[in-house]
Amino acid sequence: MRTAPEVLAPAGNLEKLKVAVLYGADAVYLGGQKFGLRMASENFSYDEILEGVAFAHEHGSKVFVVLNGFLHDKDLDEIPEFLELLEVAKVDAVIVSDLGVISTVKKHSNLEIHLSTQASCLNVEAAKFWKDQGVKRVVLGREVSLTEAKKIKKETGIEVEMFIHGSMCMAYSGNCVISNYTQGRDSNRGGCAHSCRFGYEMDFSSVDESKIQKIQSYFMSSKDLEGIRLIPEFFEAGIDSLKVEGRMKSPHYAGTISKVYREAVDFFHLEGHYNTEKIFEWEKELRKISHRDYTSASLISPADESSIYDERENEIKDYQVVGVMQEVVQNEFCLVEVRAAFFPGDTLEVLPYKGSVKTGDISFISDMLGRNVEKTKPGTLVKIPWIEGVDKLNLIRRKITS
Amino acid sequence: MKFSLPVKSREEIKLAKEYGISEVIISPSLLSRFGTIDLNNALFLADVCKEYEIISVLEWDALFTNDSFEKVLKGLSDFNFSNFDEIRVQDPGVYHWCLSHTKNKIQLNLETGNHNLECISSWISYSNDRLSKVVLSHEIPKDKITTYTSFLNIPVELMGVGRILLFYTPRRLLTSYHVNPEKQVEVEASSEETPHSGFKVLQNYHGTFMFNPKDQFLLDQMDDIRDSGVHWLRLDLRFHQLSELLPKIMSSVKTRETKSLKEEWPTKLFAGFFRVNKTDILFKKLKNKVLVRDDEKYLGVVLDVIKKEKMGIRLNTSKYKLSLGDSIELRTPEGKVKNYKVDEMTNSQGELVQSANSGDIIFMKHVGGVSIRSAVYLS
Incomplete structure (x- = not known):
């Protein structure tokens, strides 16, 4: 039997880490307060890394820490101390893109090194180079197809990780500095302003054969990657890890992608085929989280113009997370941390760690003082009726109606 | 100071020689991201360079996924690399391939990232003395360049003028x-x-x-460039009229008068990050620092508040537990700090509890001024 690839989920904070792990991620990746590419993300304090690693390991999952900024000398001076802490915390690997950081990691620790997609490793020769640098795993550039990835793995023996889901840089990763020059924020040290998602007025008047003069367009914005239908191809290519983008995204996102890809990978691994109606269910679930239009990008053949998301930045969201289970008292009530409004009489969906979605009729809602609540407010704790089969940290959602 | 210049024709090489350019960059469209000539023409131009005794550099800076890379290699099966003095590469895969399949000196373009000395040194040491120079990122300011050139054992190049x-x-x-x-x-x-x-x-x-x-323009900072130890300056005129601008540039370099050149330049100009790079200074504004967890004595977070009545707290750490009689500090998202001695707390079922651990939700009397998302610390 083929080895199943790891499902690797983003963890923007400790809550999302726990959610991803509980919903089935084999591994999560997270950032500390520095050195990564998401300075606006909540990220992890050192104690949170310790707790996150302990929690993940307790549940059989791994933790990778990103140090994947294109760091400057002053940043590099601070890395050794952080590496020491990461070793104490027993993180499973660090994700790095800069050769100076790789060299520093090797000098100051025994941590396993994964090459970030930010380094745009695209071919066999590049993978050989990075292997020579002591890299154990490469996260390939999102321009690489599954067939190419298979070859890279076969010819180099290096572990191969590929993105399977999430938002995508339109540029070769690491090859975009728009924010640096236009916003004064280093995109490759965590300050990306997402300039590729802006609307641009394009002037074609200098193009001879063009039938248009000026047009308003989102020509640099990419659709989101979705690889759920390609699970057999990922197995066949021998890909070691299936990575999902999205440390800035919600716990709902972290939970859903972990659960869906866990189930899909397990299904193919156990059954040996992919002829199942479940694919439609998984796709349906992936449409309940915020997303742009989906594309398989370059996983099969190079992404063409159909991969452009030529619309105003406006993620499609059919479902809204209205709360997170904080406590479940059997046969009595569930204590919910409210994230969005819901009402007595609503039917809510609860996403369990395994299996089908549970539904619950909300016959009452009460606040901390036991008073009835007519409409919940985000940032409150409420009690709702107990729903069979739900657990702590399960996500509760509601279909958005127009 | 030596000058490097991308060229597309025999006439441009002739002009380069006339104006004292030491090396020219030849960019075939198959290999170079902005190349416009075919491989035969590139070989021809390399021959022209021999005639004019000027260094010829084959530019191979396009990025290729594996299939494209293999196709390119097929296209190069009979290509005479030795016609060129040096090869300029950027992708690590091309770098790796050229080190093992060609005998040319190699120029490594490190313009994308590579912003620390350890990094640049590591790229150089991998080549086993095959590198003739490295091209540094435009984002590295002059004080750093000065440090790097004093440590590096090979010449460095910067883009003096050109599109960014x-x-x-x-x-x-x-x-x-x-x-x-x-x-x-x-x-x-x-x-x-x-x-x-x-x-x-x-x-x-x-x-x-x-x-x-705006194009990068450093020709008005030649003294600083020289002082920083830069050996090569690239005049990247590939998107401009080389025949028109090169004479003016070289005259300007000689006379140290750049005003008229700047006025005539086809685009707006700036010096990029040559003087200073502060592209991390805004990071501290990207999130509320008050909400960043300070590990020292951190307990948890306030999830709900009913003013003057009750507040609900989730304990988020396994490092400490909260017990009756403990003094706690509540730090609001706005930065206010409130202190409180815990004299009573209950669980979600209204039962009195003596202590609480990580993951527990507990309820206690609301402390005036404390709002949701306030962080809770042991005093």
Whole structure:
């Protein structure tokens, strides 16, 4: 039997880490307060890394820490101390893109090194180079197809990780500095302003054969990657890890992608085929989280113009997370941390760690003082009726109606 | 100080020689992201360089996924690399391949990232003395360049004038707009969401590129460049009229008078990050620092508040537990600090509890001024 690839989920904070792990991620990746590419993300304090690693390991999952900024000398001076802490915390690997950081990691620790997609490793020769640098795993550039990835793995023996889901840089990763020059924020040290998602007025008047003069367009914005239908191809290519983008995204996102890809990978691994109606269910679930239009990008053949998301930045969201289970008292009530409004009489969906979605009729809602609540407010704790089969940290959602 | 210049024709090489340029960069379209000539023409120009006794550099800076890379290698099966003095590479895969399959000296373009000495040194040491120079990023300021040149054992190059590449994708982003995908096309793009306008967007065989509206121009800082130990300055005129600008540039370098040259330059100009790079200074504004967890004595977070009545707290740490009689400090998102001695707490079922651990939700009397998301610490 083929080895199943790891499902690797983003963890923007400790809550999302726990959610991803509980919903089935084999591994999560997270950032500390520095050195990564998401300075606006909540990220992890050192104690949170310790707790996150302990929690993940307790549940059989791994933790990778990103140090994947294109760091400057002053940043590099601070890395050794952080590496020491990461070793104490027993993180499973660090994700790095800069050769100076790789060299520093090797000098100051025994941590396993994964090459970030930010380094745009695209071919066999590049993978050989990075292997020579002591890299154990490469996260390939999102321009690489599954067939190419298979070859890279076969010819180099290096572990191969590929993105399977999430938002995508339109540029070769690491090859975009728009924010640096236009916003004064280093995109490759965590300050990306997402300039590729802006609307641009394009002037074609200098193009001879063009039938248009000026047009308003989102020509640099990419659709989101979705690889759920390609699970057999990922197995066949021998890909070691299936990575999902999205440390800035919600716990709902972290939970859903972990659960869906866990189930899909397990299904193919156990059954040996992919002829199942479940694919439609998984796709349906992936449409309940915020997303742009989906594309398989370059996983099969190079992404063409159909991969452009030529619309105003406006993620499609059919479902809204209205709360997170904080406590479940059997046969009595569930204590919910409210994230969005819901009402007595609503039917809510609860996403369990395994299996089908549970539904619950909300016959009452009460606040901390036991008073009835007519409409919940985000940032409150409420009690709702107990729903069979739900657990702590399960996500509760509601279909958005127009 | 020596000068490097991308060229496309015999006439341009002749002009380069006339104006004292030491090396020319020859960019075939198969290998170079902005190349416009075929491989035979590139070989021909390398011969012309021999005639004029000028260093010829083959530019191979396009990025390739594995299939494209293999196709390129097939196209190069009979290619005579030895016709060129040096090869300029950027992709680590091309670097690796050239080190093992050619005998040329190699120039490594490190313009994308590579912003620390450890990194640059590591790239150099991998080559086993095959590198003739490295091209540094435009984002490295002069004080850092000075440090690097004093440590590095090979020459460094900077772009003295030329377009700044902001964005490179293999996807052809203009094809949707009835543009012939086989032809090189350049348009201008502007956005109301950025204060800058007039970004040049180029689509060619290798994909789509966006450039900064202002060209980099360092010719008015020649003394600083020399003092920083830079050996090579690239005059990247590949998107401009070389025959028109090169004489003016070299005259300007000689007379140290750049005003008229700047006025005549076809685009706006700036010095990029040569003087200073503060692109991390805004990071501290990207999130509320008060909400960043301070590990020292952290307990948890306030999840709900009913003013003057009750507040609900979730304990988030396994490092400490909260017990009756403990003094706690509550730090609000606005930065206010409130202190409180815990004299009573209950669980969600209203039962009195003596202590609480990580993951527990507990309820206690509301402390005036404390709002949701306030962080809870042991005093």
